[in-house]
Structure formats: C-alpha cells, structure tokens
Amino acid sequence: MSQIPDIAAATTEPYQQIKRARVSDAIVEQLLQLISSGALKPGDRLPSERDLCSRFGVGRTSVREALKPLITMGILEGRRGSGNFVAAEAGQFQKPLEWGLLQDLHGRDDLVETRHMLETNAAHWAALRAGAENLTAIEDTIQGMADHLQQPARFQHYDASFHFEIARATQNKILFRLINVIRGQIQTWIGERLTLSPARAEALARTSLAQHQDIFEAIKAADGAGARAAMDHHIQTATQDLHDLGKARKSD
Amino acid sequence: MSQIPDIAAATTEPYQQIKRARVSDAIVEQLLQLISSGALKPGDRLPSERDLCSRFGVGRTSVREALKPLITMGILEGRRGSGNFVAAEAGQFQKPLEWGLLQDLHGRDDLVETRHMLETNAAHWAALRAGAENLTAIEDTIQGMADHLQQPARFQHYDASFHFEIARATQNKILFRLINVIRGQIQTWIGERLTLSPARAEALARTSLAQHQDIFEAIKAADGAGARAAMDHHIQTATQDLHDLGKARKSD
DNA sequence: TCTTAAAATTGGTCAGACCAATTTTGATCT
C-alpha cells in the first residue's frame, strides 16, 4: 500500500548500498573532481594514458575504462595520436543531460510545455539581471535576424542565438543548461519536418522578428513581467505555427 | 565580433563533424537503441561479454568499453560472476542528469532559484491534471508527515515523497525528472548541515505540514493559481529557514 | 531429497602487442 517509489527512498535512505570499489570508478571520481574543481580547464591536455597508468598504479585497461564514460559523455575528447583533452566548455555536460532526458524526449508535449516554462522564466530573470554586454549580445542576434529574413537557415541560427543569449543573461547556469538542452532537442525535432515555401518562411520570420524585438525591449527596460509576457506570447505563437504546419503536412 | 557561442552554432550547423566511427561507440548506440525501444527491459540480463564479442564481431575490449559508460551512468548494472543487467527503471538516467548539472552545483543560489521555478510550476500543473490516484498518493505522504512530527528523518522522507508525488501528478515526465534531480542535490546539500534541537525541529515540521496541507487542498480543488501560490509560499519559507540556519550556525 | 564441494561461468583487471593518426625529430636542401 502507498508504495513509496524507489527514487524518493534513495534520496533519504541513510544507508548507502556498499559497492565494492571498482578501480575505474575511483579514477572517474578523481578526474571529475579535477575538472569540476577547475584544476583541469577546458582545452587542457591530460597526461597520456600510459602515463596515467603509472600515476594511478593501475593497468591501462582500467585507465581507459575510466576515461571512456567521460569521453562518451563529451566531458573529455580523445584525439588519436594527440591525446585526451578536456572538452570545450560549451559542449561540456551537454550530452549527459541529453542522455538523462533521452528516455522522455519522445513526449513532444512534455518538451514543448517544459520549454515554455523555462523560457518565460528566463525572460523574466534576464530582464532583471541582464548586463550591458548581455543586452548588446541579444541586440546583435536581432540584427542578424533582420539581415537574413530571406535565408531560413541563417535566420534560424540567429533565432537560436537570441534565446541562447537570453538564457545566458539570467546568470543562472542551471537554467542556462536546461534551456539549451531542451531547445536543442526541439530544434532537431523541428528541423526534420520544416521546409517552407520561401514566401511563407519570410512571413513567419517577420512575425518572429517583431516578437523578438518586443521581448528585447522589455528586457532592456528591466520589465520582468513584460518580458515574461512577451516571451509567453512568442512561444505560444511559435508552437501554434508548428502545430499548424504539422497538420498541413499531414493533409498533404 | 559578436562571436556566436559554440552551442548555438552546433544546433543549427547543417554540416555535422565527421567522427571516424569508433567501434565501441557504435555498440553503445545499438544498446541504447535496444533499451529505449523496449527490446531490453529493466532487469533483463544481457548476453555475456564473451558472447557479445562474437555477436558484434569485435574484441572484448571494445565490448567492455561500450558497456562501461552505460554502467557508469546507471543504465546498466554489472554484477561480477553473474552478468550485466539493465538497471531498474527508477534509477535509470539519474546519474547522467546529476553529472550534467554537476558543474553548476557549486552555485547554491542557482539551485534554489531553479527549484523554486520548477516546483511552483509543478504545483500549478498538478492542480490541473492530478488524477484520483495522484491525490491519494499525495494525501498519504501528508498523513505520513503528520504521524512523524517528532522523527525528523522520517518526516523528511515523507516531505520528499510529497514533492515527488506532486511532480508525478504533473504527468510531465521531463519536469518530473528535473525536479527529482534538483531536489536530490538540495537534499544532500541540506543533510550535511542540518541537525536541529528536537523542539525546533518539531516547530518547523508543524509549519511545514500546514503549508503542505494548503498546497494539497489547492491541488485537490484543481486551483492552479492557488496551488502555485501555496507552493511559492512554502518554498520561500523553507529557503528562508535554511538561510537562517546557515547564519545561526556560522555565528556559533 | 538435501548438502556440499568441485567445476564452469562471468565480470574486473592486467600485460603485451599491433594499427592508425598525429606530433616530434632530424637530416637535407635552399
């Protein structure tokens, strides 16, 4: 009765299951520690695997099995003949997030709904916290959109950058990461099915541009509620457009 | 000028960087496919590593390097002498999410702020979508809290379950996962520094219980705005308490 | 039928070897 699910139990269960120490896991922990503490910065090169063997006092198998997860998740990058490197900051920890949500990314509705929540809040906080450099960065992306109204790919690039810069302006790193992951997923999911007639594309682009400008004005004016409302409107429009396109495509 | 960050570029760049196929990565992909498609269900046992070698036509090294990331991320579970198994569903994909956010977990404020956003929205949606079984599950956790006002550990367990069940009631799997990860982090972070005098603990517990009941009532009444407001109040109180405790401890 | 000890199986680790890509070195030429 009222069976308490596993996760909840795990978070409060005082007795942690004893895992016999696997050598490679211990190494993983050390490396993660070094990276997240900043001792290893993005772009840094790790000692060669054969070096690490002697440093850790273990065989190469163990070293490699420790590196492998970090590489697979994009935290490290292995270059044959050159060495293992700490991945660029931007890409770091992006893949694990994607993997973490992989299971649920099939649910289109959840994705859209979550994005709506994240982005409206981002607009709100960005309005309250954006610094001068954030504002110019955002404005630049709007300029980019205005300059490429008839080049969908370019336009979309600046569109993405716009939301990217807003997320950055929140100064909230977690929110920043979450938005990028969710957006990335939606983007790929859109890209697969979105090919428009040039005329229609430009019409949508103009609408989108105007909405982006509204959002920017509100952020510039440090109007949190206004920015949230403008973003809300923008996303609802965009979502609706996508929905309509999906239908139109179906009836083709 | 106006340098576009890496992520934004990556999401829209049509030409994907060619990665020379690494054998192990190909295997990872196949296994992930099998799991997320349901061909391999939680608890299932994989063929032995030596079996997989011949099936894939590769050496054991490659097989193991493919399994390792999945094991490290908690998607698979390796039992020495027994075999490799697909991990229980609950724990699945939890670790990668934690890793994904690990980098930012130093920023306490971000964590608190993000939790506030996630949970208030969760309350809102839960109010609109909670089914009968969700309501009883939530009510059970409140009962549990009421029954253990003087046992902090127990109380905290039901407290966590309360938020857990609300997250579940949103029917939004992504939101559900995000909340659990963030909460888990905050929980461990709290646990380290939270030891109260029994009297003070019970006082806090009573306040907390009352607030939980308010939230529940709003959800039960399908009052989205009310639930959001109640949750907002609750989290602000809890955050403030934590803050005060931190100060008190410092001045000790 | 139940116990129990031996044997087989399986994941974890080590060692050595080879390949392919890259970097470094050094000889050669200008």
Next chain:
DNA sequence: AGATCAAAATTGGTCTGACCAATTTTAAGA
C-alpha cells in the same frame, strides 16, 4: 639560418590471452 619533408617516436583505439574474484551451475555424496 631557415624551410622542407621523410623517418621516428608518441598516442589513442583495438585485439588477444591470461588470471583473479564473485557467482552460478553441476555433480557427487549422505
């Protein structure tokens, strides 16, 4: 001295075979 380019050394990726430790299976014995 500086530039060029081929050989050598370095490094990650993979394979093979071996051994250990934990577990499961088997089979012998009571």
